[in-house]
Amino acid sequence: QDFEGHIYVGTSSWIICHVPFKKTDITHNMAALPSSIPGRYFVANEQETAGACLKFLRDNVLFCDDPNRFNNPEVYQEFDKIVENVPPGSNGLIFTPWLFGERTPIENHTIRGGLHNISLPVKRDDIIRAVFEGVVYNSKWLFDLVEKFIKRKMDPVNIIGGGAQSNVWCQIYADVLNRTIRQVKNPIMANARGAAFIAAVGLGYCSFDDIPDLVQYSNIFQPNPENHKMYLQLYYEFLKLYKNNKAMYHRLNK
Template structure:
């Protein structure tokens, strides 16, 4: 029997902002089991957001040991480990491969002033010097965001604010690359993961490489950047130490993998060109594969190299999705209730409440920009709000308004993406923790006016994507097999009556942004505000 017909298993690591979630996934995409270990986020004044890489690794070992001790599959049938981590983070590593302090994660905007300082010029487009825009878009498909949340901004922040850390650094790694380093002792990044550094020339999808002129323009040290490999390449065997800790053999291969967005698009099953998916986790996004390299600088997204060799996908992200429900649970409703604070079961309570509230939430409109926004507008000063409250507004309407407001934000993004690809995306596969909610899937169908396909076990899409990447890399599967291996649990069609309600409220959602964006700038642009 050829490798492509055998079923083996992958220890797939879904490393999100909220914690480590290793899973055992078959090379056919079946999730056998998983464990979760939380990791905290540390927020600081001025837009700082960090996590401790040692806590990541400790959480990975704890959760993986619990998972493997369940003996769900024979250890000998686990052939690979593949990680998919939160994207757009920076881990500083010294010459001994130890992290230097905390990781700067995707939410951190402290590097924003240094992007503006590095990219100075008089003739500007979208806030960038025209010449820089032209050469960056031609070479990379994008340019460092003004928000300061890309890794290049993190590196510049360290260079200017913590020069001793910058000098001591041997490598600047994405979270995925750091976990791979801990697994193997080897340093590399992937074609798909390196994109948001905006220093890699991607014009030839099969020969992605660092661009010396761009690196010189940003005035950083090229020798501190990791080598680039394909996502499906084998980085190396599991190190002896890690193999012993997990009870696996060194025959287990570590596949390079990719960050969460490129991995999830594979795990969604929507891998053919223009097949779309929606992700609702801590953040949200809408994406699809495309056969071209193209950029929409006005809306801050682009098609960039995929984890699928030789392909591009649309990279975008909206800052706050499920994070808004976490905020509602832990900051508004239950900050002092030990039975509900931090408990996932509260989300099911929210579902039951929302099901009883009519569409439109009494015309209460929630804007979900609790941590600024990336797409379809890049504005770190935006903030969230409940709009149109009255003395009649009740708890259920507030909760449903949050569900709806996140969907309005996704509709805003969907519109610019469909204009970008010049066609509608219908149906849309839905994945992520939010996709476990039937009522939220229906709200999305109604707000977007698209058929929503709830992917089976949607919260495991990232892990499933990592497993598929490993399976392809080791010859156990082919990319074209993935759609038929991806199962759909339920399908949600738009309700015409609800759609009419949402069309009106969505228009007002956009008006709220247009009316208040200058207010948010005045309130939040200054660090002292």
């Protein structure tokens, strides 16, 4: 349905919904592009790194000397267990996830990631949770601009992709965005199911209007008001980190 959004969390990330109009936001690198549904469009954007940040943490920091890391999917499950036991906000640690520049909500190939407000008491577990949260801060930056683009509030929001298999990450999304997050069942297969739905419509088995009722959910995550209030403070600092450091990144990486 128009204006019903979903968040994809994989190697990269995006926030998409269908709209009944064409529109372009050059400043924030977003546009409404033709959809597979006749006469409809979808809001196109891309956050450059999401799950890639966890892969970086796994391969370059925590398990760089472990030859079995590539064949051990349980690493990410261990991350989840660790993150669940760290207080929301990671004890004030902020991660900026721009490990490969950024596309939206800003087009800037020179910015880079970092850990901010780090101090001697910071533990490994704080760093891992901060990475989860930093990805979501960037998603909120994009999410707010998508809602401005469509002039609608998106709530609830579906979440798909490999990252959506993480319950704790889904809860962080709910708390940071202050939106109900619906975890689509088997979220890593969402693209394949979407293609199958389109084929089913083409073959006459159903209509596009039938599809929302066919989507199944594993969990529904409600935002925690106290967590959201705390996250807002960190999010505003996150935005300032970009504003205050983008010139330095340009000098270092031009």
